[in-house]
Amino acid sequence: MKKSLSIGVLLMLAALGNSVSMAAPVATVNGTAIESTDLDQAVSQVISGSNGQLKDTPALREEVRQRLINRQLIIQAATKAGLDKTAEFQKQLDETRAEMLQQAFFAQAASTAPVSNEAQQNAYQQYTKRFNGVKEVNVRQIIVASEADANKILADLKKGAKFETLASTKSIHQPSRERGGELGWGNLAAMEPALAEALQAIPKGKVSAKPLRSGLGWHVFKVEDIRDARPQPFDAVKPQIVRELQEKTISDAIGELRKKANIQ
Numbered sequence: 001m002k003k004s005l006s007i008g009v010l011l012m013l014a015a016l017g018n019s020v021s022m023a024a025p026v027a028t029v030n031g032t033a034i035e036s037t038d039l040d041q042a043v044s045q046v047i048s049g050s051n052g053q054l055k056d057t058p059a060l061r062e063e064v065r066q067r068l069i070n071r072q073l074i075i076q077a078a079t080k081a082g083l084d085k086t087a088e089f090q091k092q093l094d095e096t097r098a099e100m101l102q103q104a105f106f107a108q109a110a111s112t113a114p115v116s117n118e119a120q121q122n123a124y125q126q127y128t129k130r131f132n133g134v135k136e137v138n139v140r141q142i143i144v145a146s147e148a149d150a151n152k153i154l155a156d157l158k159k160g161a162k163f164e165t166l167a168s169t170k171s172i173h174q175p176s177r178e179r180g181g182e183l184g185w186g187n188l189a190a191m192e193p194a195l196a197e198a199l200q201a202i203p204k205g206k207v208s209a210k211p212l213r214s215g216l217g218w219h220v221f222k223v224e225d226i227r228d229a230r231p232q233p234f235d236a237v238k239p240q241i242v243r244e245l246q247e248k249t250i251s252d253a254i255g256e257l258r259k260k261a262n263i264q
Contacts, residue, residue, distance in 0.1 A: 026065055029072040039065055109253040115245045123241045124234050134189045134229035137199050140181035142166055143173040143217040150211030150218035157207055163222045172217055181222070187229050199223060 025033035042064050047054050054060060083089060140163055144150050153166055167181025176183055188196045198212045202223040211218040231237075 027069050027072075029069055030076055032072055032076070034065070034068050034072060038068060042068060105253075106250050109250045110246045113249045115242050115249075119245055120238065120241050121234075123245060124237065127237060127241070128231040130189065131187075131229040131231045134187060135200070136185050136187050136227050136229045137202075137223050138185050138225040138227075139183045139199060140164070140167060140222040140224060141173070141176055141183055142171045142181055142220045143176075144170060144220075145172060145217050147211060147213070147218050150220050153220045154208065154211070157220075163207065185227075189229065 024036070026036050026039045027034045039061065043056060043061055046060070046064055047056060078084065084093075142150075142153055142163070144153060149170075153170060156166060157163060164180035168177055171177040171181060186199075188200055191199070194212065195214075198208065198219075199221060202208060202221060204223055204226050207222045208220050211220050213219075
């Protein structure tokens with residue numbers, strides 16, 4: 001019996017020892033422990049913020065561990081110096097707390113009224129209606145610094161110059177210049193009215209009758225193609241729909257608070 005009891009006690013102690021080892025802090029700074037869970041969370045945040053550039057490696061973990069040690073040293077030094085007692089610090093602390101409470105309220109409001117599939121489908125139907133009778137245009141552009149330069153471009157085009165060549169050599173707008181002036185497809189209903197009006201007046205395969213001025217300069221356009229506007233598939237816009245419906249739920253919750261509040 002004593003032999004069996006000893007073995008049982010040893011097994012329990014071994015298990016306890018393993019548990020303590022697994023829970024051991026990754027560092028202790030002047031008596032304050034930095035737990036392994038803190039390191040795991042910090043490493044995860046660094047990796048997620050690296051856009052896939054970093055992997056979970058021993059070298060990265062050591063670098064992050066040193067950062068946590070430095071942070072704890074700074075926190076201790078700042079606390080010892082009484083920086084957490086200053087009026088400015090307390091003000092920032094109150095603002096941070098208020099922001100966190102606001103975000104917690106938003107999360108609670110959204111969770112208490114989940115966005116139903118029916119609501120998503122209804123919102124998508126409203127979204128698709130915005131495309132009825134609307135056109136999209138596939139456009140190229142040339143931007144120059146002055147109206148005189150734009151009129152010179154139009155004159156060269158009438159003489160047979162290729163739009164893509166002029167865009168690549170004359171345009172001051174580098175992003176489109178590198179693509180021969182190509183902008184791709186654009187929804188006329190989603191554009192600034194002046195731009196939409198200018199493009200709508202250009203037949204397929206033709207160029208601007210006159211230049212259009214904007215904050216970037218003077219534009220000469222060519223409409224490569226025209227088609228009926230196409231709504232994106234439901235799955236592509238679903239995240240945006242859900243976000244907008246959640247925002248409406250939150251807005252309604254705030255409205256209810258205002259109704260019940262004594263605001264002077």
